[in-house]
Amino acid sequence: MTKPELVDALAERTGMKKKDAELFLNAFMDVVTETVKSGExxxxxxxxxxxxxxxxxxxxxxxxxxxxxxxxxxxxxxxxxxxxxxx
CATH class of the missing domain: 4.10.520.10 (IHF-like DNA-binding proteins)
Structure with missing residues (x-):
């Protein structure tokens, strides 16, 4: 599954607009990246x-x-x- 396909699936399951689902996914990835980089x-x-x-x-x-x-x-x-x- 690619990122656009994941965004589509999230939007479909949650009823969000695709743009909102993409913003959520990007924010999630940023938080995970920053947290892991810090060693946690x-x-x-x-x-x-x-x-x-x-x-x-x-x-x-x-x-x-x-x-x-x-x-x-x-x-x-x-x-x-x-x-x-x-x-």
Whole structure:
């Protein structure tokens, strides 16, 4: 499902205008993004949890040259689905 399709589905289910549904979806994504960037998880009970996770630095191999390379540590966003969503 693409973002426009999600906006259409939200508008249809809630009776909102498409423009209002899009504003809501954009605001939701902004709040989740800002919260996760700050290091706090976003927990939606029954749906899942968005959180920031640190990946450790590690050794890798360049697939073209087969030379060893260092892959730096980085932060990444992960989503862990809740029990209801998994079921």
């Amino acid at each position: 998880p976003v927990v939606l009970v029954g749906f899942g949890k968005f959180m920031l996770r640190e990946r450790k630095a590690r050794k890798g191999v360049n697939p073209k040259t087969r030379e060893p390379i260092d892959i730096p540590a980085k932060k990444t966003v992960v989503f862990k689905p809740g029990k209801e969503l998994r079921d």
